[in-house]
Amino acid sequence: MKRLFAAAAFAALLFGCAETPEPSVRYVDPGALGEVAGTGLESQDIASAAQKAAQSIVNLPAIASAAKPPMILIAPVTNRSASPIDTDLYTTKLRGTLMQYAPGKVRFLARDAAAKANEREQELRESGAVQPGGTAATGRVGATYDYVLTAEVRGISTSSKRGQSDWFLVAFKLVDFQDVLLWENQYEVKKEGRENAIYR
Amino acid sequence: MTRRQIGLAALVAAGLTIFSAGCAGAKHLSASGTEIPDEAWAAAEARVREEGIPPALELEVIGLYSEGRQNSVLHAMRAGLTAIRIGRFDLAKRFFDRAIPEVEALQEGAPQAERAKSVFVAEREKWFKGEPYERAALYFYRGLLYLRDQDFDNAAACFKRSQLQDLRGEDANIPSADWGGAEWGLALAALKQGRPEEAAAALARAAKFPSRQGDFPAPRAEQNLLLVVEAGQGPIKARGGRQGEALFYSELPLLIPKVEVRRSGALLARAAAAENLFFQASTRGARAADRILAGKADFTEGAGAAATVLGVAAVGTAISGQSDIAAGALGAAALGSALASASSRPETDVRRWDNLPHSIFLIGLTVPPGRNVLEVIGLDAAGRPAENQTFDFHAPEQPHAPLSLCFLRF
Structure with a gap:
């Protein structure tokens, strides 16, 4: 009888164990940089390409031997890859990197950043509401550029059951006001990654 | 045992049941079934109030803020789609952009993913990234939002990415990357950028897809309104197999396989669905995860x-x-x-993007400037009107009018 009781208790224990407690969950910021990443283009890739481009641009004879630093308009980065990117952010990053690596050799036109504010200021000056340095306004003439720097991202992306691969080509072009291509350079980034089987 | 003792025992048991049910009701459970600590829930609630999140999104966003990476993508997907439907496109972009890097993050060797392979850990404890149809839908909707912002570069990128996410198993007799809606969106983005060859190539690919549900008019460069009509309920994930290890999809049949648009009674367009999400989900084929779960079931x-x-x-x-x-x-x-045996967790993960539609219709229109009263009619299988909605669209007067998007749901 004692043994039967023990067997019954053992059976009850088994049933009790059928519902195991859920494992604890670790709470982390979903926006934090994880241990693994994707194969898409990131801002540091653009910065790295921009750094190389800046070094190349300042060594161009037309730039290096110019009597005064030429004015460059940086056109918004265009994206023809299969990876959505924040083109505004990348344009800003590109300009910032070029400013850092080509100081004094070139000047950059920031029409996207200040044109509207300058136009509004001009209206105020013309109306007499504000006066630069206490003198009457004589009209605003915005600067123009000598060259346009374009940056285009293209890419080939593939995915398979095992993972993903992204190859990006960041192509820079420096074009003068007569549409003459002065300089072109390309930078490649290739990333590959494997996906865990539990996601495949 | 006397009758009195039996009665007393029954009373105690009933009391315990009521007590435990009361306790269970007070707890907040995550989408993975785990308990959310009260302090995490309270902090998320406070953050939602602080950010002025609309009531329709509150629960999902609380989940997003309180459940960590295990369910952040799931809640971001759901919240993003609801945000589109209530016209909060700013929030939709924010939530989708939060989900995309998590979906893109490859998890080979990641401790959380390795843990989910364990016999004693349920698959639903892995960080949710969705099945291929859900990942493809994420990029598809994000692409639509880029179209709405006239950012055709990134719209095209998203539609391409949608196809990259649409992977099938080797045993599937349907090729991967067959989202007709994504090719249609890519074609429209290419046309808006003056690249008709790219648009033609996308539409030619879409014409061959086995997923094609019927005819839907091709986009045109001059179109100034894109109607996105969602219909029905999305794929439902269910467990099957000996131990619940197999993933199955069920469908609530679509009652309106075609949609037409009329203005003042005149027919402007008639289209079949550009995308059938149940088809995309249910033709996935075998997953590598299925083998892992089958192994767990064998062990159990x-x-x-x-x-x-x-x-x-x-x-x-x-x-x-x-x-x-x-x-x-x-x-x-x-x-x-x-x-x-009792501790093993072979059951498959059935967390799902549960507010996806069954099908999506894409109808591009060129409407004159000013007020347009448009009637959108859902047609049944016999071509009879089954449902309809009327809405006002004010087309801008400017010569190069931007592309407007209008989302409707049947």
Whole structure:
């Protein structure tokens, strides 16, 4: 009888164990940089390409031997890859990197950043509401550029059951006001990654 | 046991049941079924209030803020789509952009993913990234939002990415990357950028897809309104197999396979669905995860069977009085097997992007400047009007009018 009781208790224990407690969950910021990443283009890739481009641009004879630093308009980065990117952010990053690596050799036109504010200021000056340095306004003439720097991202992306691969080509072009291509350079980034089987 | 004792025991049991039910109701559970600590829930609630999140999104966003990476993509997907439907495109972009890097993050070797492979850990504890149709839908909707912002570069990128996410198993007799809606969106983005060849190539690919639900008019460069009509309920994930290890999809049939648009009674367009999400989900084919879960199910059954055999042997030995030590050893072995069986978690993950539609219709229109009263009619299989909605669209006067998007749901 004692043994039967023990067997019954053992059976009850088994049933009790059928519902195991859920494992604890670790709470982390979903926006934090994880241990693994994707194969898409990131801002540091653009910065790295921009750094190389800046070094190349300042060594161009037309730039290096110019009597005064030429004015460059940086056109918004265009994206023809299969990876959505924040083109505004990348344009800003590109300009910032070029400013850092080509100081004094070139000047950059920031029409996207200040044109509207300058136009509004001009209206105020013309109306007499504000006066630069206490003198009457004589009209605003915005600067123009000598060259346009374009940056285009293209890419080939593939995915398979095992993972993903992204190859990006960041192509820079420096074009003068007569549409003459002065300089072109390309930078490649290739990333590959494997996906865990539990996601495949 | 006396009748009084039985009555007392029943009363205690009922009281305990009510008590435990009351306790269970007060707890907040994550989409993975785990308990959310009260402080995490309260902090998320406060953040939602602080950010002025609309009531329709509150629950999902609380989930997003309180459940960590395990369910952040799931809640971001759901919240993003609801945000589109209530016209909060700013929030939709924010939530989708939060989900995309998590979906893109490859998890080979990641501890959380390796853990989910364990026999003793349920698949639903992995960080949710969705099945391929859900990942493709994420990029598809994000692409639509880029179209709305006239950012045709990134719209095209998203539609391409949608196709990259649409992967099928080797056993599937339908090729991967067959989202007709994504090719249609890519074609429209290419046309808006003056690249008709790219648009033609996308539409030519879409014309060959086995997923094609019927005819839908091609986009044109001059179109100034894109109607996105969602209809029906999205794929429902269900467990099957011996231990719930197999993933199945069920469908609530679509009642309106075609949609037409009229203005003042005049037919402007008639289209079949550009995308059928149930088709995309249910033609996925075998997953590598299926093999892992099948292994877990085998283990569960093996351990359970061993526990039964050992348990019976232990009881038999105990009754026969042969050996107390042998009975104890058999009992201990049975207990170990039973524990292993009971602790194993072979069931498949059925968390799903549950507010996806069954099908999506894409209808590009060129409407004159000013007020347009448009009637959108859902047609049944016999071509009879089944449902309809009327809405006002004010087309801008400017010569190069931007592309407007209008989202409707049947």
